[in-house]
Amino acid sequence: xxxxxxxxxxxxxxxxxxxxxxxxxxxxxxxxxxxxxxxxxxxxxxxxxxxxxxxxxxxxxxxxxxxxxxxxxxxxxxxxxxxxxxxxxxxxxxxxxxxxxxxxxxxxxxxxxxxxxxxxxxxxxxxxxxxxxxxxxxxxxxxxxxxxxxxxxxxxxxxxxxxxxxxxxxxxxxxxxxxxxxxxxxxxxxxxxxxxxxxxxxxxxxxxxxxxxxxxxxxxxxxxxxxxxxxxxxxxxxxxxxxxxxxxxxxxxxxxxxxxxxxxxxxxxxxxxxxxxxxxxxxxxxxxxxxxxxxxxxxxxxxxxxxxxxxxxxxxxxxxxxxxxxxxxxxxxxxxxxxxxxxxxxxxxxxxxxxxxxxxxxxxxxxxxxxxxxxxxxxxxxxxxxxxxxxxxxxxxxxxxxxxxxxxxxxxxxxxxxxxxxxxxxxxxxxxxxxxxxxxxxxxxxxxxxxxxxxxxxxxxxxxxxxxxxxxxxxxxxxxxxxxxxxxxxxxxxxxxxxxxxxxxxxxxxxxxxxxxxxxxxxxxxxxxxxxxxxxxxxxxxxxxxxxxxxxxxxxxxxxxxxxxxxxxxxxxxxxxxxxxxxxxxxxxxxxxxxxxxxxxxxxxxxxxxxxxxxxxxxxxxxxxxxxxxxxxxxxxxxxxxxxxxxxxxxxxxxxxxxxxxxxxxxxxxxxxxxxxxxxxxxxxxxxxxxxxxxxxxxxxxxxxxxxxxxxxxxxxxxxxxxxxxxxxxxxxxxxxxxxxxxxxxxxxxxxxxxxxxxxxxxxxxxxxxxxxxxxxxxxxxxxxxxxxxxxxxxxxxxxxxxxxxxxxxxxxxxxxxxxxxxxxxxxxxxxxxxxxxxxxxxxxxxxxxx
Numbered sequence: 001x002x003x004x005x006x007x008x009x010x011x012x013x014x015x016x017x018x019x020x021x022x023x024x025x026x027x028x029x030x031x032x033x034x035x036x037x038x039x040x041x042x043x044x045x046x047x048x049x050x051x052x053x054x055x056x057x058x059x060x061x062x063x064x065x066x067x068x069x070x071x072x073x074x075x076x077x078x079x080x081x082x083x084x085x086x087x088x089x090x091x092x093x094x095x096x097x098x099x100x101x102x103x104x105x106x107x108x109x110x111x112x113x114x115x116x117x118x119x120x121x122x123x124x125x126x127x128x129x130x131x132x133x134x135x136x137x138x139x140x141x142x143x144x145x146x147x148x149x150x151x152x153x154x155x156x157x158x159x160x161x162x163x164x165x166x167x168x169x170x171x172x173x174x175x176x177x178x179x180x181x182x183x184x185x186x187x188x189x190x191x192x193x194x195x196x197x198x199x200x201x202x203x204x205x206x207x208x209x210x211x212x213x214x215x216x217x218x219x220x221x222x223x224x225x226x227x228x229x230x231x232x233x234x235x236x237x238x239x240x241x242x243x244x245x246x247x248x249x250x251x252x253x254x255x256x257x258x259x260x261x262x263x264x265x266x267x268x269x270x271x272x273x274x275x276x277x278x279x280x281x282x283x284x285x286x287x288x289x290x291x292x293x294x295x296x297x298x299x300x301x302x303x304x305x306x307x308x309x310x311x312x313x314x315x316x317x318x319x320x321x322x323x324x325x326x327x328x329x330x331x332x333x334x335x336x337x338x339x340x341x342x343x344x345x346x347x348x349x350x351x352x353x354x355x356x357x358x359x360x361x362x363x364x365x366x367x368x369x370x371x372x373x374x375x376x377x378x379x380x381x382x383x384x385x386x387x388x389x390x391x392x393x394x395x396x397x398x399x400x401x402x403x404x405x406x407x408x409x410x411x412x413x414x415x416x417x418x419x420x421x422x423x424x425x426x427x428x429x430x431x432x433x434x435x436x437x438x439x440x441x442x443x444x445x446x447x448x449x450x451x452x453x454x455x456x457x458x459x460x461x462x463x464x465x466x467x468x469x470x471x472x473x474x475x476x477x478x479x480x481x482x483x484x485x486x487x488x489x490x491x492x493x494x495x496x497x498x499x500x501x502x503x504x505x506x507x508x509x510x511x512x513x514x515x516x517x518x519x520x521x522x523x524x525x526x527x528x529x530x531x532x533x534x535x536x537x538x539x540x541x542x543x544x545x546x547x548x549x550x551x552x553x554x555x556x557x558x559x560x561x562x563x564x565x566x567x568x569x570x571x572x573x574x575x576x577x578x579x580x581x582x583x584x585x586x587x588x589x590x591x592x593x594x595x596x597x598x599x600x601x602x603x604x605x606x607x608x609x610x611x612x613x614x615x616x617x618x619x620x621x622x623x624x625x626x627x628x629x630x631x632x633x634x635x636x637x638x639x640x641x642x643x644x645x646x647x648x649x650x651x652x653x654x655x656x657x658x659x660x661x662x663x664x665x666x667x668x669x670x671x672x673x674x675x676x677x678x679x680x681x682x683x684x685x686x687x688x689x690x691x692x693x694x695x696x697x698x699x700x701x702x703x704x705x706x707x708x709x710x711x712x713x714x715x716x717x718x719x720x721x722x723x724x725x726x727x728x729x730x731x732x733x734x735x736x737x738x739x740x741x742x743x744x745x746x747x748x749x750x751x752x753x754x755x756x757x758x759x760x761x762x763x764x765x766x767x768x769x770x771x772x773x774x775x776x777x778x779x780x781x782x783x784x785x786x787x788x789x790x791x792x793x794x795x796x797x798x799x800x801x802x803x804x805x806x807x808x809x810x811x812x813x814x815x816x817x818x819x820x821x822x823x824x825x826x827x828x829x830x831x832x833x834x835x836x837x838x839x840x841x842x843x844x845x846x847x848x849x850x851x
Contacts, residue, residue, distance in 0.1 A: 035243070038255070041276040042242040045257030045269060052190040053259040053267040056202065059187055060263070062437070063107065063180055064147045067165040070094055071147075071176035074111050075169050081673070087111060088118045095120035100409070101437065103186040108179040112137065115173060123157060136164035140175045144168060149263065152182060152204055161210060182210050189328070193344060197272055199254075201227045205264035216249050230268050234258050245273060327431040333359060333417075335384050335391070336426040343429075359384055369405045378402060382417065387428055391419055401435060412439040481507050511825075534577045534667060538693055541617065542572035544582055545606055552589045552602070560598035568607040571615060571692035580664045581688070587657045588621040588684050596625025600681070608692075615692040624681040633676060637662045661686075712832025715740030717765045722752035722781065723801075724773040728824070732768070732801075735828055748773040749781030756785055761792045766835055769818065771802040771809065778802065779816035786817035797838040801826055 073094070077087050091109050098107050110119040112131055131137050136150040150164040158181075166177040185192060191200040191213040199214040201223070212223040229246070233239030233256065239246065245253040254270040261267065330343040340362045342355050353365050363382070367375050380386065381400075390398055399416035411434060418429040488503040549565045556563035585604070592602040605620040628636065637658050665672045668688050676682035719741050723729040733743045744764070746752035753776070756764060767785070769778040782798050800813040803824045810821045819838035822831050 037276060038242045038273075041255060041271065042257065045255065045271060046259065049257045049259040049267045049269045052200070052269070053261045053265075055190045056188070056265070056267060057261055057263075060149065063178070064149070064165055066098065066107070067109075067167060067176065067178045068147050070109055070178065071167045071169060074113075074176050078113060078169065078171060078174065081671075084113055084116065084118050087113060088120070088122075091118065091120040101440070103184070105181050106184050106186060107181070110177055110179075111169075112173070112175040112177070113171075134164075136166040136177055137175055140166035140168045140177070141173070145170075152208060152210055155179065155181075185211075185213075187211075188213070193328070193346065194269075195275075197275060199248075199270045201230065201268040203227050203231055203266045203268065205260075205266065207231045210265070218249065222249075227268065230256055230258075230270070231266060234266070234268070246270075248272075327433045329432040331362065331430040332424070332427050333362075333384075333387070333430050334427050335359075335387050338384055340430070370402065371410075374402050378415075382415070382430075387417060390417070391428065396420065401439060404432075411436040481511060535579065536575055536577060538573060538575050539578040540572055541574050541576075541581075541606075541690070542567055542569055544578055545585065545604070545619075548582060548585050548589065549604055552586075552593060552604075556593055556602055559593060561593060561596055562599075562601040563593075563603075564601070565604035566606070568605075569617075570608050571694060573693040574615075574617070574690040575693060576688070576690045577668065580668060584661050584664050584686060585619060585621070587661050588619075588686070591657060592621055592623040592625065592682070596623050596681070600624045615690060617688050617690050619686045619688070620683065621686075622681065622683040627678045627680050627682055628674075628676040629678050633674065636674060711829060712836055713740075714832070717741040718744070718763060720744045720746065720752060720755055720759075720764050720767045722746040722749060722767070722769045722773065722778060724748055724770060728770075732826060735826075739828070749776030749778055751775075752781050753784050756796075757788065757790075761790055762795070764792075764796060767796055767798045768801045768831075769798055771800060771813065779812055779818075782813070782816040782818050795842065797835055797842070799831065799834055799838065801831070 070091075073090060074087055077090060091111065095107075095109055098109070108120065110117060112118075117129060117131060134150075135153075136148075139148045139150060145168055147165060147167045150166070152161050152163050154160070155162040160181050161183050163180045163182045164177055165180060166175050168175050180187070188200075188202065188211050191202075191211070194200055194213065197215050200212065201209065202211040203209055207228045209220070209224045209227045212220070212227065214223060214226075216222075230239065233244075233246065238244060239256040242255075245255060248254050248270070253273045255273055255276060256268065256270050258266055258268045327344065328346050332341045332343060334340070338359050340357060340359050342353065345353065354361070363379060366378070370378055396419050397416060399414060401412050401414050403410040404413040414433045414435045416429075416431050416433075418431065419427075484503040484507045488500050488507070491497075491499040491503065545565070545567055549563070553563045589602065589604065596602065600623060602621070602623045602625075605618075605622070607618050609616040609618065662672055665686055665688070670686060670688035672687075673685045674682065675685075714736060717740070719736055721729065721732055721736070721743050723732060723745075724747055729745055729747075733745060736743050744755055744759075746755050749769075752767065752769065756767065767782075769782055771778040773781075778800060785796070785798065786793055797820070798818045800810075800818045800821045801824065802809070802813075802821075813821050819841070820834035822834055
């Protein structure tokens with residue numbers, strides 16, 4: 001058997017192969033390291049641009065909040081009847097405050113009020129400026145109360161790039177706006193804090209450059225050209241790969257990183273590759289030299305370098321993750337070595353404070369910007385010994401707010417020491433954040449809370465005054481009623497009929513006065529509770545005004561006064577709350593007659609103005625009466641405000657009429673103004689937005705003014721009266737009997753149902769039903785009667801006669817099947833009108849019998 005000798009591979013070949021494979025491995029390692037560095041750099045660059053973009057969006061959001069706050073103040077001034085000059089004065093103060101907070105040439109507020117521009121600092125072109133066609137105005141109107149931002153455009157006055165933040169106010173056509181000079185560096189703090197060789201661009205989505213910070217001293221046209229090139233490379237994908245580069249003006253290759261903001265803007269950052277790769281010129285020469293000399297040392301060195309690089313990147317990533325970009329200065333403090341290292345500094349501080357140094361030098365630097373009294377506590381809280389003590393106790397986060405000087409002004413700054421033993425056992429992170437805006441907002445909230453407390457105190461005092469006044473005003477007519485009753489009894493005993501009639505007349509006057517007071521108190525209480533909702537319906541405004549004018553014409557004539565009216569209305573049919581409009585007009589006319597002397601004149605005017613989809617209707621009530629003093633006009637709309645007046649006939653008022661009028665006008669989104677002078681009279685102007693109902697050609701003719709109705713003839717009527725109060729029952733029965741009616745009495749709803757059920761069909765001509773009764777209320781009784789299987793169940797008129805006089809009460813009675821509603825105390829003339837109307841609307845369901 002032959003044995004074949006296997007030749008040995010020479011050590012040189014083995015060494016060569018080992019060297020080759022090791023060299024290849026090293027080269028591959030370097031290539032892979034380079035790729036990894038570039039990929040990490042891309043991830044970090046994208047993360048940084050995202051954080052910068054987020055800060056840009058936060059800045060825009062904060063500016064929108066500033067504009068929102070400004071719009072609220074302008075709205076309050078405008079709603080309070082403030083003039084354009086008052087709004088301009090407030091805008092000037094607001095502009096000064098915003099300049100102090102944000103800096104010069106950052107924002108400029110103005111407003112469009114009643115079709116005119118009101119600015120903090122007006123310029124000569126305001127009168128010719130067509131704001132209605134601008135993007136910021138139209139977008140604000142379309143947004144209906146939402147804060148909107150315009151596209152970036154060049155300001156016609158300054159020639160600078162501007163973005164306008166605007167918001168439509170509650171008054172149609174009014175807009176609050178604020179120009180933001182977007183190129184101002186103070187709006188881009190992140191860019192200012194970037195390393196020197198980094199470049200930063202902020203562009204719109206279509207490539208227009210908004211702001212740029214670059215290491216080259218070039219004019220802005222080169223920056224625009226460079227930004228367009230970068231944006232095109234991003235859009236076509238040529239600059240999106242991790243190793244994609246472009247050559248800058250000085251011949252350096254740079255990587256590009258970007259992030260698109262939610263509004264379409266793009267933040268672009270470029271970093272020189274030599275900074276990312278720590279310098280890679282002649283890298284192959286170095287690699288070959290190191291391989292030839294000390295191959296394994298190179299491998300170890302590369303491993304160590306990778307380890308150090310990863311550690312540094314992890315350290316930087318941990319710091320960024322912990323602190324983010326909200327701090328303007330960040331230091332790592334080694335309390336064992338008593339030293340610091342600056343991680344992030346403001347640009348102006350970087351020139352005077354070393355990047356590294358002893359902690360005592362850092363504290364000495366800080367001392368220059370802190371008040372002496374504050375610094376003593378500051379130095380004690382952030383001494384190395386105190387930091388060491390907190391670390392030993394395991395306190396990971398410690399800090400507070402203090403005032404730091406920036407230039408000539410002091411701003412609130414928050415300082416924190418952050419400690420994590422898993423990251424660095426002998427180090428804490430010392431960071432500083434500008435919280436001036438937050439502190440000022442907190443102080444504003446404190447002021448608001450104080451104002452709310454003061455308002456609550458005033459409300460308590462007002463309620464006390466309210467009850468005192470109410471007690472006095474209710475006792476006055478009650479005293480008159482009781483006193484005149486006693487006098488009437490004595491006069492009747494003595495047979496003095498004339499005095500009895502006079503006392504009865506005065507009792508009637510005092511009773512009406514007490515009723516007016518109670519109605520006003522209830523009305524005002526419901527308004528303050530927010531329960532007085534609008535009842536929108538179509539009605540004839542001209543007919544309503546003519547009916548009201550007819551009533552007050554008779555009153556004025558009886559008092560020896562002249563009453564006239566003029567109605568200039570194109571569209572007489574409108575949609576609105578006719579009862580509330582009538583209440584406003586009646587109150588104003590009643591006051592005009594009440595507070596004027598014989599021989600004076602009262603005039604009612606109504607006119608229509610077209611305004612967008614709604615027309616504006618203006619009502620003017622003017623008199624030549626006693627007028628009001630300027631001091632009283634300031635309190636005219638406050639409850640229980642009354643002025644001492646000297647007239648031929650003494651007048652008595654509750655002091656609640658005008659507060660009710662103002663509340664009703666505001667509830668209908670209207671405005672009220674007053675002009676008055678003592679001895680010359682008063683003029684009230686009410687403007688209401690009402691939807692006009694256009695009458696089609698050939699449509700129904702305008703309503704004919706109704707003739708004055710004759711008193712209702714009760715003779716021969718058989719009336720079922722449901723009333724649980726014996727006195728009310730006696731009074732109503734007596735009056736109806738005196739008018740010729742036959743009355744069937746029921747003390748509750750159940751008894752009324754039994755009486756109607758037992759009566760012959762059509763024998764009962766009408767039912768007068770109280771609402772609140774024992775055993776069965778009026779609404780339930782009406783429903784049962786309407787559901788009965790008898791021919792007059794739907795025919796018989798049922799009128800609610802009750803003290804429940806509000807809109808929801810009327811709605812309940814209508815749903816229960818009642819035909820009308822009359823409030824207590826009963827006005828029998830009005831009751832007759834309501835019953836007559838119900839009979840006319842019955843449309844002949846059965847013979848029109850009186851029962």
